[in-house]
Amino acid sequence: MTLPCGASVCTACVKQPAPTDEQLALEADLAKTFESNTLPHALSFSIRSFRCPAKHCRRKHTGTPVADWVLGSLVRVLFPTETKVLDDAVVVPGSGLQLPLLVRSRRLLREARFEEAIRVADEAHVLNPWNRRGLIARRIAELRWREAGLDVMEIDDPGMDTGGSDGGVFVDPFKLKQGPPGVVVTVPPVPQGVSLGSTSSGSQELGIDCPLCLNPVVGPITLKCGHSACRVCLLDSCKTLTACGVCRAPLPTFESLLKYPENVVLGKVISEWMKGNEGWMKVKEEHAKEMEKYQAQTEYTIPLFVCTLAFPGTKQEFNIFEPRYRVMVKECLDEDGVFGLCIPKRSLNPFDEKYSVYGTAVSIEMSEAVMLDLQETSKGPLPRYYIQSKSRFRFKIVEEDVFISPEGLHYAKVKRIEDVDPDYEDVSYDSFEYAVNILKVRQNVHSMLTGLDPIRVQLLIQGYGKMPDDPALLSFWALQWVPMNIKTKYELLSCINPCERIRYIADRL
Structure with a gap:
């Protein structure tokens, strides 16, 4: 392993x-809150x-x-x-x-x-x-x-x-990459009867293909679920996926994947075996260039939709009618990009006309243009849009008003923020306390839904989705409808410790 x-x-x-007996009892109680009566990978x-x-x-x-x-x-x-x-x-x-x-x-x-x-x-x-x-x-x-x-x-x-x-x-x-003096790493020969030439049949036979790009793995990263994939492929998939493409176990955060240690043994074996494969060497060069871009680009310039709070993993629906936001939707559809959702600061301070520092980047999943309602913009006549979006990641604005369009659309330079990972960062993390708070939240949600009319429960599920298995997303899912003032929700949006978030929600419930 x-x-x-x-x-x-x-x-x-x-x-x-x-x-311990206490831990076993806690896990048994947690399993009862799931339809399968078993702990999912995301929780374990x-x-x-x-x-x-x-x-x-x-x-x-x-x-x-x-x-x-x-x-x-x-x-x-x-x-x-x-x-x-x-x-x-x-x-x-x-x-x-x-x-x-x-x-x-x-x-x-x-x-x-x-x-x-x-x-x-x-x-x-x-x-x-x-x-x-x-x-x-x-x-x-x-x-x-x-x-x-x-x-x-x-x-x-x-x-x-x-x-x-x-x-x-x-x-x-960690020293195998530099090849320390006096250490010789011996890679065994390719098994007899297996060819790793220009075709991919040999790599498929050995099972060393990436499940995302279907090429022999380049810079292999082995996830906690045991499946391996290229680092660049996993970083690309973070734009649209939050789970392993094979078993649906939760993926690490984007920042964690950037510094996730490579599977040195597997990487060494594949690199040695694929030396003579020109196609694989080209893929390796492309991945190296993509990796340089990911490491160099820590900040992004995106348009801002000053409207409401959104939380990672949640979906939203908007009726876009203002000219500046029509331009924003047009750009995102053309470039397959994201836009930032944040709240005006007057929601936190009535005397401040700027927008909040923290927000959420969302991508458009579905859109419908109303061609009967056209308005002139700097991009030409644009229709009204009905869009459905999904939140991808949280951000912090590092530079305001990088550019303002003729219609008044604000662009800002933002930096991506992620939850801390206890595997790579020294944070206070009590797994037992974390499990207790998760159990409190899930039990309270179940009791609240049990007391509602079935039709109202169905509307809640349609509006907010089912309760997620991933504890990090559970806290954001609960924040959508748990009664809290906007200032408290904003503070929890900027919190990067999932243990503290779930503790606060459990106490509030």
């Missing part, structure tokens, strides 16, 4: 703490955590450990003998971790393959001679060998002397 830090480790190496990724076993990291990651589907299948093709012994814990030779070797030694022992078990236990000891787990595994194997009534063969005992050994050296996956 591949962890959020980019390290690839065995499934058996990741030890998730056993949940937010309320569970585990300690990273990789030596260079050791951070606390959120979510549930899930197998890396692409890398796991590749390892089983390349190392059939090792993976046959380890049914669920995949051991990659030279990984630098002791635990998988100890697990493998125990399983060899169960199959009465004593000599191999002793040799694997010795390898585990050489990797980490400062503890005695490898020596203990050897002694247990020798004891079981004698109990079986067989003569123990003379196999060199490494003891505590490892000076002459060329045993395993831990390889920091």
